[in-house]
Amino acid sequence: MGSLEVSEVTVSFGGHRALDGVGLTAEPGRVTGLIGPNGAGKSTLFDVVSGLRRPSSGRVVLDGRDVTRMGPTRRSRHGLARTFQRLELFGRLTVRDNLLVAAELGPDRRLAGHAVTRILERLGLHEVADTPADELSTGVARLVEVGRALAVRPKLLLLDEPAAGQDGEETERFAALLRSLADDGTAVVLVEHDMSLVMSVCDHLYVLDLGKIIASGPPEEVRRDETVLAAYLGES
Amino acid sequence: MRGTFVFAGAIVFFAVVLATVLDEVDVISYGPMFALGMVALSFVPLSGFAGQISLCQLSMAGIGAVVWGQLAPDGQPWALVAAFAVSALAGALIAVPALRLSGVYLALATAAFAVVLDRWIFTLPSFEVFGVDVSVFNQGSVEMAGPDFFGFRLDEPAELMVFAAVCLALGSLGVAALRLSRFGRRLIALRDSEAAYATLGGSLLVARALVFALSAGIAGLGGVLYGMQLQSVTAEQFTFVAGLPVFLIAVIGGLGAVGNGLFTGTAYLGPVHLLNAVAPWSHNIVQLLPALAGLGFARHPEGIVPGMRHGWEPLARDRAALSALLGGFAVLWSLRIGDVVGNAVLLLGTVVLALALRAWARSREAADVGSGIPVEWWGVRRPWRAEDEEVLARGITRG
Numbered sequence: 001m002g003s004l005e006v007s008e009v010t011v012s013f014g015g016h017r018a019l020d021g022v023g024l025t026a027e028p029g030r031v032t033g034l035i036g037p038n039g040a041g042k043s044t045l046f047d048v049v050s051g052l053r054r055p056s057s058g059r060v061v062l063d064g065r066d067v068t069r070m071g072p073t074r075r076s077r078h079g080l081a082r083t084f085q086r087l088e089l090f091g092r093l094t095v096r097d098n099l100l101v102a103a104e105l106g107p108d109r110r111l112a113g114h115a116v117t118r119i120l121e122r123l124g125l126h127e128v129a130d131t132p133a134d135e136l137s138t139g140v141a142r143l144v145e146v147g148r149a150l151a152v153r154p155k156l157l158l159l160d161e162p163a164a165g166q167d168g169e170e171t172e173r174f175a176a177l178l179r180s181l182a183d184d185g186t187a188v189v190l191v192e193h194d195m196s197l198v199m200s201v202c203d204h205l206y207v208l209d210l211g212k213i214i215a216s217g218p219p220e221e222v223r224r225d226e227t228v229l230a231a232y233l234g235e236s
Numbered sequence: 237m238r239g240t241f242v243f244a245g246a247i248v249f250f251a252v253v254l255a256t257v258l259d260e261v262d263v264i265s266y267g268p269m270f271a272l273g274m275v276a277l278s279f280v281p282l283s284g285f286a287g288q289i290s291l292c293q294l295s296m297a298g299i300g301a302v303v304w305g306q307l308a309p310d311g312q313p314w315a316l317v318a319a320f321a322v323s324a325l326a327g328a329l330i331a332v333p334a335l336r337l338s339g340v341y342l343a344l345a346t347a348a349f350a351v352v353l354d355r356w357i358f359t360l361p362s363f364e365v366f367g368v369d370v371s372v373f374n375q376g377s378v379e380m381a382g383p384d385f386f387g388f389r390l391d392e393p394a395e396l397m398v399f400a401a402v403c404l405a406l407g408s409l410g411v412a413a414l415r416l417s418r419f420g421r422r423l424i425a426l427r428d429s430e431a432a433y434a435t436l437g438g439s440l441l442v443a444r445a446l447v448f449a450l451s452a453g454i455a456g457l458g459g460v461l462y463g464m465q466l467q468s469v470t471a472e473q474f475t476f477v478a479g480l481p482v483f484l485i486a487v488i489g490g491l492g493a494v495g496n497g498l499f500t501g502t503a504y505l506g507p508v509h510l511l512n513a514v515a516p517w518s519h520n521i522v523q524l525l526p527a528l529a530g531l532g533f534a535r536h537p538e539g540i541v542p543g544m545r546h547g548w549e550p551l552a553r554d555r556a557a558l559s560a561l562l563g564g565f566a567v568l569w570s571l572r573i574g575d576v577v578g579n580a581v582l583l584l585g586t587v588v589l590a591l592a593l594r595a596w597a598r599s600r601e602a603a604d605v606g607s608g609i610p611v612e613w614w615g616v617r618r619p620w621r622a623e624d625e626e627v628l629a630r631g632i633t634r635g
Contacts, residue, residue, distance in 0.1 A: 050435050051434075051435070052431055052434070052435065071434070072431075072434040072435045073434050073437055073438065073439050073440070075435075076434075076435055076436055076437035077437050080435075081435065081436065082435050084431070084432065088429040088431055088432040089428070089429070089432070090424060090425040090428040090429060090432070090433075091428050092424050092427075092428055093421060093424055093425065093428070097421050098425075100421065101421050101422060101425045101433075101436065101438075102436045104418055104421075104422075105422075105436050105437040105438050106436075106437065148432075148436070149436075151436075152436055152437060
């Protein structure tokens with residue numbers, strides 16, 4: 001299990017409300033999309049869910065356990081992992097070592113080496129396994145971040161624009177990877193600007209604007225929402 | 237690690253050479269370079285790997301010296317462990333309030349800790365805690381005995397210098413091994429992204445406390461070695477201000493380089509004593525050397541040691557040139573031991589020989605690349621050499 005329940009989360013920066021009473025749920029085996037324009041509060045919400053930022057009010061519940069007051073380290077031990085919009089790779093370590101650090105911090109550190117090999121194979125990262133992360137292209141680096149998150153064997157995976165910098169073929173492979181992760185029982189929350197990817201892989205969508213959820217539902221339903229169409233997706 | 241083993245051997249060999257060619261006064265002057273090198277080495281895991289900063293490493297060395305001085309009047313070796321442990325504990329204590337600090341604020345916090353130690357703790361008279369007498373520097377000096385290993389007492393300055401060099405060599409090996417270990421990877425991860433490290437389940441507090449403790453423990457051992465060399469130490473030798481030049485030179489050397497220990501120790505003491513001996517009129521000017529070196533740091537933001545290593549690699553790879561260097565040095569050393577030549581000739585002769593052979597090795601390497609034999613024929617039209625693989629790798633990287 002890796003269900004996420006965010007309710008009435010509010011975050012204020014000075015007088016500005018970055019998040020205003022936001023609620024969201026994510027279920028195991030499903031890909032939940034979170035879309036919205038730049039500055040809508042998507043990454044701030046990820047920071048709140050992962051424990052990097054304390055909300056002014058509201059609750060974050062992971063697998064039925066209230067984790068609102070827990071730091072990121074403890075939340076990770078409850079099965080949460082994430083990637084970052086602005087890359088946060090360990091640049092001086094190789095790709096393999098990036099994954100190894102994560103696997104050794106995960107629940108089964110004795111099998112860390114095997115887990116890393118499997119992830120390298122699954123994501124097609126073998127060729128760059130011994131390359132320092134600082135030397136990777138943006139698209140590959142984002143894939144490494146996903147691999148590193150997978151190395152802690154998460155039950156809930158938060159992906160912040162993971163397909164940015166990928167070409168069409170890479171995005172297609174990535175979509176298949178997301179589906180297979182969900183099929184394995186992982187709850188995936190995806191923030192992404194590539195609407196074709198979002199529409200093809202997400203089971204449920206939330207639309208965030210100016211810190212508030214303005215629409216939610218299955219992608220086809222959200223796609224037809226007039227407000228969303230006008231404001232975020234453009235003419236379809 | 238092979239290179240680090242060679243480097244560790246070179247440290248000990250260097251100390252043995254010094255022990256055989258320097259008189260006792262000079263051994264006392266130059267000897268502490270290995271001990272101070274140990275203090276500088278403590279910056280490598282802390283600053284080079286984990287990206288933390290500490291301006292109180294010489295204070296940690298002071299704690300180690302005090303522990304040894306008070307617990308090992310007869311040089312009991314177990315007190316080395318105690319000195320490491322007490323210094324490490326003090327280091328871990330610094331890490332706790334420093335958890336939320338970084339950069340200049342962490343530097344200020346550790347500087348404040350150093351000032352607390354040298355203005356207050358180190359100047360305390362003996363006192364009692366729960367019936368146990370605690371002495372620091374006793375408002376004076378602490379006698380420092382040499383270690384006694386199963387009845388074999390090291391108390392001559394030359395013996396202590398070689399012992400310090402062995403410790404520095406082992407410390408350098410240990411730090412290099414740490415870099416390749418699970419904990420080493422975590423420290424680098426911590427430096428590169430604290431947010432990612434925390435969200436993967438890594439504890440910032442534990443990692444910081446451990447690296448501060450390890451680093452302080454290494455510095456504490458450096459303090460023990462430094463004190464042994466001096467035979468008697470006072471609080472003035474471990475002040476915040478006294479530690480700044482060591483930190484500055486360590487930064488110039490490159491905080492991430494394992495060779496930084498030897499570099500800092502040598503650069504801190506070598507030029508000062510050498511210039512004072514050759515040109516006594518330069519006595520005050522040489523005190524400016526660390527600051528002047530700091531001004532030149534902008535050219536080498538990653539430190540001098542990696543550049544030096546890169547510069548001398550062709551000589552290390554060229555077996556003929558390396559053999560010639562070792563042979564030439566053996567001759568010069570023999571002449572010095574036989575009192576045929578003095579230390580100046582030994583030093584100058586070695587430097588000139590090394591520079592000449594380095595130039596020769598570089599030209600041979602360049603000639604190989606531009607010899608007209610295509611690289612794909614190396615090992616066919618001419619024998620494959622051990623260094624070819626690295627030459628090819630470097631060529632590919634440059635390309």
